[in-house]
Amino acid sequence: MGVGGKFWDLLKPYARHEGPDYLREKRVAVDLSYWIVQHETAIKATHVRKPHLRLTFFRTINLFSKFGALPVFVVDGTPSSLKSRARIARFFRFSGVDVSGLLVAEGVSSERNKTFLKCVQECVELLELFGMPVLKANGEAEALCAQLNAEGHVDACITADSDAFLFGAKCVIKCVKPNTKEPFECYHISDVEDCLDLKRKHLIAISLLVGNDHDLNGVQGIGLEKALRFVRSFSEDEILNQLHEIANGSSPSLQIVSKVVDEIMLCPVASPAMSKTSHCSLCGHPGSKRAHFKSSCEYCGTSTSQGCTRKGEGFKCNCSSCNKGRKEKEQQKHENWHVKVCNKISAEPNFPNDDIIQMYLCNKHGNFTADDDLCLSWRCPDIDILVDFMDFHQHWEPSYVRQRMLPMLSTIYLREMAAKPQKSMLYGQYVFDSIQRVKIRYGHQSYVIRWRKMTSTAGSIIRTNSVEESDKPQEEIVEIDEFNDHLDEDTAPQIHIDDGCCFLLTDENMELIRGAFPEEVERFLHEKELKASKRRKGSGFKNEGSDEKSESPKSKRVQLKLTEFYQSAKVAAIHTKQGDLASYSENQEDGPSKEKKKVSGSNLPKSVRRRLLFM
Ligand SMILES: [Zn+2]
Ligand SMILES: [Zn+2]
Ligand SMILES: [Zn+2]
Structure with missing residues (x-):
């Protein structure tokens, strides 16, 4: 996507593979339509209600909590029709959205376009409920991402569109592979400049020559290799003007070259090769x-x-005369080649397309100006509405949504604690209890944090061993490789019962914990050191070799009913927010109603609540 002719392959050797902390506390612009179309494997539409929402839900939580990034999402305005067609085609190929109802023929692309836009709109609603900033581009989303990057509003862009470089991006993350040692595949324009000797305008010239998403053809007979060699013979400042002049047949360089060629043809005796x-x-x-x-x-x-x-x-022979002769011959060959390329360019009608050049060089892709202090802010997620949103669209249990949201809340909580320590609870329910241990995944360390649940649900907890399965939303049962990236059970908060108390275990970034609870980290490290020295002394005793704090003998990991544990923080608040949900009702599809469990967060039976919501 972006520049044609396998442009990414050209950049591939200069990719940098960065670790999970690469984006920590950094702002990153996310090209939303790529965010939702980029799948490693296609999702079976029959098993997942709305794959784009599911993907947005987990990817956003991951990016924000696991990787600690501050994402800014960017949606397309009105992209050029060529480009949106290419993008939508890709979406339908990979998204798993059921296309059987839509005719796949090109003629009904407006229908497909409508479906795609609706998916994007749903994702935007979800992101806004998450409290994420969402910006709308005038045209291409990757153009605004690049502009935000160029102007320093963000540190990187996540897009698979190589056009981002042409729009001025500094760092492009092409690929995020969550469960690997180095999840981010990054490309820096500085590497492209240093290693490939190509500046931004060179890239624009290459894109014009080999074709791009806006003009798929480029110049007849010029591929990536030729284009690369050709643009390199000009400086960044002159390359675009040169293309114009060559196209007009008035390039000085073209004239010089043809003069040399003429001289050689006219007086062969004077030819350097003969005078050796x-x-x-x-x-x-x-x-x-x-x-x-x-x-x-x-x-x-x-x-x-x-x-x-x-x-x-x-x-x-390496005598000076022979070397000179060879060099001149080489030069002549190059010049002949150059002339041939120039001829191809001047033969191309309407080349170069000034609108495309202007589009790449323009630096106004959003509805804010450079002077405006672009205000990017991350609010707290609107959990109650989120719960209803996911229930409505995905038929997910409220408790499941709350559980999966928790890493996001703990990240926000820890950031706030680090900035300004105060007496408050995570999600109004949990207090920091202790650091349990160091966990290593993919060579990367984190702390397992134990939170104590303060509200008194412990007494009413129903102890059972198999609830988690039956409590999972239907979609969970489907095992698809792609989802393992996002739904790793290990990373979801675990419930833990110790001597009648309820605890929650979450994985947290070590630096974040050190910032929020420095003395807890000191204590943990101290105890760890003590244990280690005891182990060294009392070598005769059997040792489990575990860093884990010893638990009381009664302690046992108990699977709880999720519905009991992940309760709404604001039970009463839900009724006042029902007005907002009216907007979802236009598209109400009352799917097969799931088994009624106790609806957490509301004492009203679900059927009653639904009637309230969709009056
Ligand atoms: Zn000899
Ligand atoms: Zn000799
Ligand atoms: Zn010689």
Whole structure:
């Protein structure tokens, strides 16, 4: 996507693979339509209600909590029709959205377009409920991402569109692979400049020559390799003007080249190749066979009696005259090649397209100006509405949504604590209890944090061993590789019962914990050190070799009913917010109603609540 002719392959050797902390506390612009179309594997539409929402839900939580990034989402305005067609085609190929109802023929692309836009709109609603800033581009989303990057509003862009560089991006993250040692595949324009000797305007020129999403053809007969070699012979400042002049047939460089060629053709005697000094036919060195016979060849370095050494197969004389000749021949070859490329360019009608150049160079892709202090802010997620939103669209249990949201809340909570320590609880329910242990995943360390649940649900907890399965939304049962990236059970908060108390275990970034609870980190490290020295002394005792804090004997990991544990923080608040939900009702599809469980957060039966919501 972006520049044609396998442009990404060209950049591939300069990719940097960065670790999970690469984006921590950094702002990153996310090209939303790529965010929702980029799948490693297609999702089976039959098993997942709305794959785009599911993907947005988990990817956003991951990016924000696990990687600690501050994402800014960017949606397309009105992209050029060519580009949106290419993008939508990709979406339908990979998203798993059921296309059987829509005719796949090109003729109904407006129908597909409508479906795609509706998906994007739903994702935007979800992101706004998450409290994420969402910006709308005038045209291409990756153009605004790049502008935000160029102007320093964000540190990187997440897009698979190589056009981002042409729009001025500094760092493009093409690919995010959550469950790997180095999840981010990054490309820096500085590397492209240093290693490939290509500046932004060179890239624009290449894109014009080989074709791009806006003009798929480019110049007839010019591929990526030719374009690369050609644009490199000009400086960044002159390349675009040169393209214009070559296209008009008035390029000075073209004239110079053709003059040289003409001279060579007109007076072959003056040709440098002909004026070289004579060489010995036996050894190939400067001089003559006769002269070498008389007074040995200085290059052969043999005595007179032995004479010249016969030149071998493929002998290349390196005297200055021969070198010069070869160089000139090379130059001539290059110039002929250059002329040929120029001819191709001037033969191309309407080349170069000024609108496309202007589009790439323009620096107003959003509805804010550079002088405006672009205000990006991250609010707290609107959990109650989110719960209803996911229930409505995905039929997810409220408790499931709350559980999966928790890493996001703990990240926000820890950031706030680090900035300004205060007496408050995570999600109004949990207090920091202790650091349990260090966890290592993909070579990366984090702390497992134990939170104590303060509200008194412990007494009413129903102990059962198999609830988690039956409590999962239907979609969970489907095992698809893609989802393992996002739904790793290990990373979801775990419930833990110890001596009648309810605890929650979450994985948190070590630096974040150190910022929020420095003395807890000190204590943990101290205890760890003590344990280690005890272990060294009392080597005779059996040792489990675990860093884990010893739990009381009664302690047992108990699976709880999620519905009991992940309760709404604001039970009463939900009723006041129902008005906002009216907007979802236009598209109400009352799917197969799931088994009614106790609806957490509301004492009203679900059917009653639904009636309230969709009056
Ligand atoms: Zn000789
Ligand atoms: Zn010789
Ligand atoms: Zn020579």
